[in-house]
Amino acid sequence: MTRFPIIPSLEGDVHVILVGNPNVGKSALFGALTGRYVEISNFPGTTVELSTGHTDGMPLVDTPGIQSLHARSDDERVTRDILLERGGSLVLQVADARNLRRSLLLTMQLAELDRPLLLDVNMVDEARERGIQVDVVHLEQLLGAQVVPTVAVTGEGIETLRSRFQTARPVRHRVRYDAAIEEAVARLAPLLEGRDGDERAIALMILAGDAELAARCGGAHRAEIEALVARTAERYPRPLHFVLTGQRLRAVDELVAAVVRHPETRQAHAGETLGRLALHPVWGVAVLIAVLALFYLFVGRLGAGVCVNWMEKVFFGRGVNPLATWLAGFIPVPLVRDLLVGEYGLITMALTYGIAIVLPIVLTFFIAFGLLEDSGYLPRLAVMMDRPFKALGLNGKAVLPMVLGLGCDTMATMTTRILETRKDRLMVTLLLALGVPCSAQLGVIMGMTAYLPPAAIVVWGAVVTGVMFAVGWAASRVIPGERSDFILELPPIRRPQLVNIVIKTVARLEWYLKEVLPLFALGTLLLFVLDRTGALHLLERWAAPLVEGGLGLPRATTASFIVGFLRRDYGAAGLFALARAGALSVPQVLVSLVVITLFVPCVANVLVIAREHGTKVAFWVVGFVFPFAFAVGVLLHFGLLVFGVHF
Amino acid sequence: MLCPLCGCEFDETDHSCLSECPMAAIQGCNLICCPNCGYQMVDESKSGAAKLLRRLLHPPGDPGKKEPTP
Ligand SMILES: Nc1nc2c(ncn2[C@@H]2O[C@H](COP(=O)(O)OP(=O)(O)OP(=O)(O)O)[C@@H](O)[C@H]2O)c(=O)[nH]1
Ligand SMILES: [Zn+2]
Ligand SMILES: [Zn+2]
Numbered sequence: 001m002t003r004f005p006i007i008p009s010l011e012g013d014v015h016v017i018l019v020g021n022p023n024v025g026k027s028a029l030f031g032a033l034t035g036r037y038v039e040i041s042n043f044p045g046t047t048v049e050l051s052t053g054h055t056d057g058m059p060l061v062d063t064p065g066i067q068s069l070h071a072r073s074d075d076e077r078v079t080r081d082i083l084l085e086r087g088g089s090l091v092l093q094v095a096d097a098r099n100l101r102r103s104l105l106l107t108m109q110l111a112e113l114d115r116p117l118l119l120d121v122n123m124v125d126e127a128r129e130r131g132i133q134v135d136v137v138h139l140e141q142l143l144g145a146q147v148v149p150t151v152a153v154t155g156e157g158i159e160t161l162r163s164r165f166q167t168a169r170p171v172r173h174r175v176r177y178d179a180a181i182e183e184a185v186a187r188l189a190p191l192l193e194g195r196d197g198d199e200r201a202i203a204l205m206i207l208a209g210d211a212e213l214a215a216r217c218g219g220a221h222r223a224e225i226e227a228l229v230a231r232t233a234e235r236y237p238r239p240l241h242f243v244l245t246g247q248r249l250r251a252v253d254e255l256v257a258a259v260v261r262h263p264e265t266r267q268a269h270a271g272e273t274l275g276r277l278a279l280h281p282v283w284g285v286a287v288l289i290a291v292l293a294l295f296y297l298f299v300g301r302l303g304a305g306v307c308v309n310w311m312e313k314v315f316f317g318r319g320v321n322p323l324a325t326w327l328a329g330f331i332p333v334p335l336v337r338d339l340l341v342g343e344y345g346l347i348t349m350a351l352t353y354g355i356a357i358v359l360p361i362v363l364t365f366f367i368a369f370g371l372l373e374d375s376g377y378l379p380r381l382a383v384m385m386d387r388p389f390k391a392l393g394l395n396g397k398a399v400l401p402m403v404l405g406l407g408c409d410t411m412a413t414m415t416t417r418i419l420e421t422r423k424d425r426l427m428v429t430l431l432l433a434l435g436v437p438c439s440a441q442l443g444v445i446m447g448m449t450a451y452l453p454p455a456a457i458v459v460w461g462a463v464v465t466g467v468m469f470a471v472g473w474a475a476s477r478v479i480p481g482e483r484s485d486f487i488l489e490l491p492p493i494r495r496p497q498l499v500n501i502v503i504k505t506v507a508r509l510e511w512y513l514k515e516v517l518p519l520f521a522l523g524t525l526l527l528f529v530l531d532r533t534g535a536l537h538l539l540e541r542w543a544a545p546l547v548e549g550g551l552g553l554p555r556a557t558t559a560s561f562i563v564g565f566l567r568r569d570y571g572a573a574g575l576f577a578l579a580r581a582g583a584l585s586v587p588q589v590l591v592s593l594v595v596i597t598l599f600v601p602c603v604a605n606v607l608v609i610a611r612e613h614g615t616k617v618a619f620w621v622v623g624f625v626f627p628f629a630f631a632v633g634v635l636l637h638f639g640l641l642v643f644g645v646h647f
Numbered sequence: 648m649l650c651p652l653c654g655c656e657f658d659e660t661d662h663s664c665l666s667e668c669p670m671a672a673i674q675g676c677n678l679i680c681c682p683n684c685g686y687q688m689v690d691e692s693k694s695g696a697a698k699l700l701r702r703l704l705h706p707p708g709d710p711g712k713k714e715p716t717p
Contacts, residue, residue, distance in 0.1 A: 067649065102649070373686060376652060491652045491686075499704055507677050507689040507697040 015059045015086050016165065019079060019110065020094035021102055022065030025122040027051070028152035029094055030062040033162070048078045056162060067102075069109045069201070070208045070241050077212075080205070083113060084198065090168050091117045092161075097127035097134050097149070100260050104252045105245070107143070111171035112201035117145050118168045120161055124149045133261040142255055144172025175251045177244070181207065184232040191221040191228075207232060208241035271376075271493035278380040278493070281387070288384065291377065295368050296446065296457075303364030304447030304576075311356040312580070321348060335532075344531050344559075350524035353573040354517045358444055362512055365443025366505045374496035388469070426617065429609055431472055433600050433621050434628070441601060444569040444576070448593050451579045456590045459645075463594050467632055516567065519603070523563035523570050530562070550634040551591050552641075554583055561595070565626075568599040587645070591637050598629035650681035651688070 016033075020026045034053030051062040063082055064075035071077040083091065091110055095103030100121070110117055121134055140147045146164050150157030176182070184207060189199035195217065206214045207229055218225045229240070236243045277283045324340065324347045331337045341348050372378060449457045530536035540547075540558045547553050547561070556578060564571020575592045578584050584592065600606060600622060610618035639645075677694035678687040691698045 374652070378686075379652075503697050503700055503704075504678075504687070504689050506700050507694040510694055510696040511677050 015061060015089040016055060016092050017082060017086055017089050018060065018062045018092050018094065019083070019106070020065060021067060021096065021106060024065070024094045024096040024103065025152040026062055026065065026094045029092075029120065029122060029150070029158075030060065032152050032155055032158050034060055048074050050078070050082075056165065058165070066106070068106060068245070069205055071205070071210055071212070080210075080213075083110075083115075084202070089115065090165060091115050092120060093117060094120045094122050094152075097121045097124045098130065098132060100134060101249075101252055101256050104255055105248055107171065108175050108248045108251060109201070109204075111143075111145075111174055112204060113198045114170050114200070115198075116168040117171050118161070118164055119143065119145060119147045120157075121147060121149045122152050125151045125154070125156070131262070135259040135261070139255070139259040142173055142258060145169060173251075173255075175248050177247050180232060180235050181244070181247070184228060188225060188228055191225055192217045193219040193221075204244060208244050209239065271495075275376070275380065275493040278377060279383055284380075284384050288381070291372065295372075296449065298368050299361060299364045299443060299446045300450040303361045303443075304450040307360030307364065308357055308447075308580075311360055312352070316352050316356045321352070324348070339528060342528070344524055344528040346521055346524055349527070350517070350521045353570065353577065354520045357573050357576055358516075358520075358569065359509075359512075361447035362443045363505070363509065365446065366508045367501065369443075370501040370504045370508075371496050374494070374500055376491045376493045379491060426613065427472070429613065429617075430621055430624070431468060433605060433609065433625055434468065434471060434598055441567075441569040441572070444572045445593065445597055448572055448576050448579065448589065451576075451584075451589050452586060452593075456586055460590055460593055460597075463632065463636060464597050467598065471628075516569075519567050520563075520570050520573075523566045526566075527559055527563060536562075546630060546634075550630070550637065551595065552637045553588055553592055554578070556583060557592055560592075564596050564599050565603075567602040568596050571596045571599065587637075587640050591633050591640070594636055595629050595633035598625065598632060600625050650686055652681065652686040 018026050018030055030051060030053065033055040048064055050064075053060050061082060063079040066076045066079050069076070069080050069083070071080045091113070093103070093107060093110055095107070103121075107117075107119060119139075121136060121139075124134065127134065134149070136147050136149050146168055148157055148161045148164060150161055152158070177185070185200060185203045188203035188206060192199050192202055195202060202213060202217055206217075206225060209229075214225050214229070215222060233240050274287075278287045280287075321341070328337045328341045331340070338345060340346055343349070449460065452460065527536065530539065536559065539562070540555050543558050543561075544555060547558050548555060551557075557575060560571045560574030560578070562571075563574060572593070575584070575589070575596060579589050606618055606622060609621055677690050677697070679690050680687055689697045691701060
């Protein structure tokens with residue numbers, strides 16, 4: 001048998017190994033079981049401290065709290081090593097009655113070791129106080145191992161626990177993984193050297209990415225094992241340890257549903273119904289429309305309407321701008337004065353757009369998005385979107401980056417790494433660059449719809465989704481890819497917590513102020529320089545056939561498109577300001593909004609594309625997206641003209 | 648860390664944009680994305696405002712967490 005580092009004070013045959021998640025009361029239980037004679041030593045080669053003692057004449061060791069046997073920290077490595085080293089021992093797992101889900105997730109992993117296991121459900125006093133009931137007898141039946149409820153700090157249940165040491169047996173209930181994983185385990189287990197009974201557990205740990213263990217137990221087969229792990233990993237969009245945890249969680253959730261009674265079961269029930277509705281092919285669409293309508297009212301009407309009005313008219317109009325102009329009067333150099341408060345001034349333009357227009361919109365958007373996120377709706381949206389994507393012939397895995405893109409496009413572009421073929425990756429990158437806005441931009445674009453009547457909003461939505469689908473469809477013809485199933489572990493629908501939403505909103509606003517505002521300032525500076533050198537006038541003249549003739553927009557929108565190259569929300573803010581000033585008609589707002597929505601999200605996104613896929617690809621994406629966005633706008637403009645749509 | 652939404656376990660260092668976002672050269676995205684469900688969490692080590700707010704809402708000596716009674 002492969003030896004692991006031994007702790008001298010642990011010599012002897014049968015041991016009790018105390019295992020559990022952090023803070024479940026292991027140390028308290030250790031104290032209750034051992035009394036006074038405790039020895040504390042360092043695990044060889046680490047700073048991890050271990051307490052050892054004796055109970056009923058048997059050596060007992062308290063291990064560091066862990067989330068899983070997936071060894072990434074020293075604590076986890078030490079616990080793993082003790083469990084693997086003490087082959088014949090009794091595993092005493094301390095579980096937290098208040099959060100049995102987390103504890104049972106570990107139980108499922110410990111069960112794979114195939115050792116006698118005793119499950120101590122601790123903190124039942126606190127659970128009782130919160131109205132949480134654990135049906136211990138039923139859990140015992142389901143697991144096929146003994147379960148004892150305790151309160152470690154008062155000694156309740158400790159004697160019963162002690163009396164079960166001799167009769168403990170391995171857990172019968174095991175997780176069945178999907179076919180690919182089970183096959184990999186079946187092939188891996190025989191390659192492991194010198195193990196006795198825990199091959200399955202070790203094989204699963206190696207699949208989860210424990211390279212150290214692969215090296216230690218693989219011996220001559222190491223290369224073969226590594227190849228097997230790599231081959232299995234290729235079949236999943238996410239790293240294998242997520243896949244394993246996900247499948248274990250499904251087994252755990254069945255157990256929890258059967259044995260835990262929560263006081264808020266009724267609320268959970270309502271959440272379940274809502275969750276099912278959100279996934280329903282027909283009702284799901286109704287839920288989506290309802291969600292979007294609420295969003296529109298909150299972000300479009302309240303944020304982009306009421307709040308922006310106040311900020312622009314009162315705060316900036318009567319406060320900041322007059323004050324800044326007055327102060328600027330003292331600056332003797334006209335160039336500097338214009339740079340601050342001129343037409344393309346840092347205060348009059350960058351700050352006004354950034355603070356007066358975009359800030360109220362993104363604030364309301366961040367709040368609404370946070371609520372949606374914390375309620376568990378977004379993953380369901382991903383599943384809903386999976387169907388049309390499949391119809392496109394697009395790999396189902398593509399949905400994940402698309403949903404992540406709602407948070408941050410740059411982040412999402414990086415997650416395209418999980419896609420198998422280069423073609424898949426390129427396609428999603430392209431679609432992301434084309435249509436999916438990150439949350440701040442989605443907010444500003446939604447805010448602009450406040451200037452459109454409902455019919456025009458529908459046209460905007462239809463054009464943008466239609467274009468995405470058309471591009472997706474065309475790309476999937478050019479790029480044949482095999483279809484693969486996409487399974488997302490769905491979290492429960494729940495009620496969002498206020499404190500969470502507030503903190504997240506604040507963090508996002510902080511990010512916005514630190515990272516987006518400087519880019520706005522840069523854009524304004526660019527316009528200022530272009531204006532001063534006369535280049536802006538020239539550009540406007542050159543662009544006139546496109547902007548005025550093709551899109552039917554006033555010349556002044558050219559500047560918005562120019563800064564839109566930097567960040568499309570800044571471009572949208574410029575258009576927004578023009579719309580507020582009454583310079584744009586409804587069809588003009590619609591056309592310009594469609595064009596800016598289809599723009600590349602931001603410079604950062606282009607840089608990430610360049611790094612992930614090479615400069616040439618970035619060049620192609622940019623070279624395709626911008627002309628394409630304008631082409632769609634031109635078509636829309638003439639479409640509206642031909643059909644005489646006025647709204 | 649454990650994603651509070653879907654319960655999936657992941658390594659937060661892989662999933663913040665600090666090293667990845669080119670725009671994040673100064674201090675990085677202050678959010679961490681769960682790779683399973685896309686849920687975003689605040690990385691308080693990178694968001695001073697969020698850390699401050701959390702402290703205000705839960706002062707260190709908060710009696711809300713019951714001290715153990717041996
Ligand atoms: N009410 C109640 N509190 C308990 C019980 N068991 C432990 N505690 C308390 O819960 C806290 C955590 O207990 P510990 O024994 O330190 O937990 P641990 O699992 O050893 O923690 P780590 O070793 O840090 O992972 C302590 O404050 C204990 O006093 C219990 O059954 N009921
Ligand atoms: Zn998650
Ligand atoms: Zn980012």
